[in-house]
Amino acid sequence: MNYSRVPDKEGHFGRFGGKFVPETVMPALKELDEAYQEAKKDKQGFQKELSGYLRDYAGRPTPLFLAKRLTHHLGGTRIYLKREDLAHTGSHKINNTLGQVLLAKKMGKTRIIAETGAGQHGVATATAAAFFGLPCRVYMGEEDMRRQRLNVFRMQLQGAEVIPVTSGTATLKDAINETIRDWVTNIRTTHYVLGSVVGPHPYPVMVRDFQSVIGRETKKQILTSEGRLPGYLIACVGGGSNSMGLFYPFLEDKVELIGVEAGGWGLSTGKHGASLARGTVGVLHGSKSLLLQNEDGQIVATHSLAAGLDYPGVGPEHAYLKETGRARYETVTDKEALEAFELLSRLEGIIPALESAHAVAYVKKIAPKLAKDEIMVINLSGRGDKDVEQAASIISHPEGK
C-alpha cells in the first residue's frame, strides 16, 4: 500500500479525518493549510530555520540508546530507547510547538493558545511562545491541574496564563473544547497550537510531519549502530503524536508498528482510554476517527493513570493504520504501566513519563518471547519527573487508585 497517497486534499485518511468544525474556523484552517504547505516546501527558509532551533535550542538529535540491563532482564532481545525525554522541556512535544509557533509568527499571528492534558504540551507551547516572544494562554482541565501541579507552575514561570477548565469531565477533551471556543472568538489574531495528531485537517498531517523528526533520526541512528532496521517500533498512543512521529518514516518498511493505549483499570471495567481497541467510528474535535462514546453518540469519560493518555479519541491516521492493518494496537493497564515505570527507573536510571511507561510495559510482555537478535525501539516520549509525586502516593498507598 502506498501510504503517501493519504490524506487527500481535504484531509481524509480513507474514511477517517476531514474537517468537522464550525464555519468560523474554516477560513482559519484554509489559511493555516496554505501557510503550512508553503513552509513545507521552503527548505532553505522555514525548514532550515526550524532545524536550527531543534538542534541548538531543543537539543536534537536525541540519542538512541541501547538499554543493556533492560535487554538482559527481558531475555536478550535488543531494546533501544529513543530518548525524547532528553529533548528540551522533557518530552517530544517541543518538536511540534517550535514548528507551529514559528509558523504562527510567519503568518503574522500575535497570540498563541493551546490545550494540555498532562501539561507536557502546555509546557512545550509556553516554552516556544517565550522563545518567539508571543503571549500564550493554555487551557487545562481542573482535574489535570491537580494531577500535574509542577507543569502548571512551569507554564506560569514562562509567562503563560493557565486557565482551569471545569466543564464536562474537566480533562483534556474539555480543554480542547475550551481552546476551540477561544480560537473561534479570536480567530483573526490567534494561532491554536494543537498538541497531537488530532483535530481538523491540516493538524493531523502538520503535527505528524513536525514529529516525524523522531522517526527519521531513529532510522539513521539504528542503521549506524546495527546496520539494519528494527523488527519492532513501540510507542504509547493517547492522541497519537509521538507514535505517529516514530512510525511515519517507517510506513513503507518491513517493520512492525505497535501502538500501546491506556488500559486503565482494565478494558472490561470501562475505565480506560483505549479508543482504538474499544472505540467506534465518530466525530470529535474536528475529525472522524475512533471514539469512546455511548449509544447516543455522547462522548464518555475515560480513565488513565497517565493524564496524556486520558482522551476518548485518537488521531485519524492511527484509525486508518489500524483499519489497513499496517499498525497494531495493544493496551496495558495502569498497574502494568506503573510496574514498568519502576522497572525502567531501577534498571536504567531513567524515570519515564507514565505515558511512555505504557510502551515499556508492553515490551516487558513480548520481549521475552522474541529471539535474541531481534531489535526493538521504544519511543521514550517523555521523562517522568512530572509523575513522581503521583506515583509516590500510589506506590505508598496501593489501595488508592
Next chain:
Amino acid sequence: MTRIEEKLYQLRTEGEKAFIAYLTAGYPDLETTRALILELEARGVDVIELGIPFSDPLADGPVIQKSSQWALEKGISSRRVLELVRKVRQKTQIPLVLMGYYNPIFKFGEADFVNVSSDAGVDGLIVVDVPPEEAGQLKAEAERNKLNLIFLLTPVSSEERIRLVCEWSSGFIYCVSYTGVTGGGEKEEEALASLVRKVRTLTATPVEIGFGISSPDDAKRASRIADGIIVGSAIIKEIASHTSHHNLVGRVGEAVEKLVRATKT
C-alpha cells in the same frame, strides 16, 4: 415548501421581521420544553430552534453548555428529542429546526436521523460542526425528505465561502452576529451588515442573524440588518433563573415577548 420557507417568505411579503427562539431540548425537562414551545408560539415567536444536547458543545458559550450538560444528566437523548417533536407537532404547526452537533447524528445514522426527524415533524436541520465540504450525504437525505439544511456564515467568511454557503443553505442563512461562541462578547455590527449585504447579492434565501442578542434594544438593532433574528442564550438564561419557579413557562414567555415586540416594531 417547508413550514420554515412558508413562514419566512410570508413575513417578508408582509414586511415583518422574523423572531427565532432557541431552546435546549430537555432543559429543564422535556415536558417544560414542550410547554415552552407552545407558550413562545403564543407570544409571537415565528420559528423554534431546538438544540439536541451534546457532551462536547464546542461552539456554545457557558449558558447553553450548562443547559446541555443538565439535559444529558437527565438522560435526554436524540431519540427522546425526536419523540418530543412528534408529540408537540400534534398541537402546533410552528416551524421547527433541530440544531445539534454531528456525532449524535452520525451515530444515529444520517439517513435514519433525517427520516425519523422528517416523520416526526421537523422542518429543518442545523449541524454546527458540518461545513458544506462534509455535508454531502446529509444534504442528499435532507432533500429527499424535504427538510431544510441550514448553514452558517460569519463576518470572517471569505467571498468563496459566502458563495458556497449561499449555494448549500436552504430555508435560511444563519449569520452569526459576532466572531464568537454563543452568549457573550461585543458585536461587530458593521462587519455583519456588510456580510448580509454580500449574501443578498447572491441569493434570495432569507438571512437570519444570531449569537449575542440579549436585550430588546439589541433585538431592534439586529433585526434591521437582516430578515430576522435568532435568540438563544438570553432565553436559556431566563429559564435558568426560573427553574424552581411555579410559573417558569409564563415568566420566560413574558421575557421573550418583550424581545419579540422589539423585533417586530
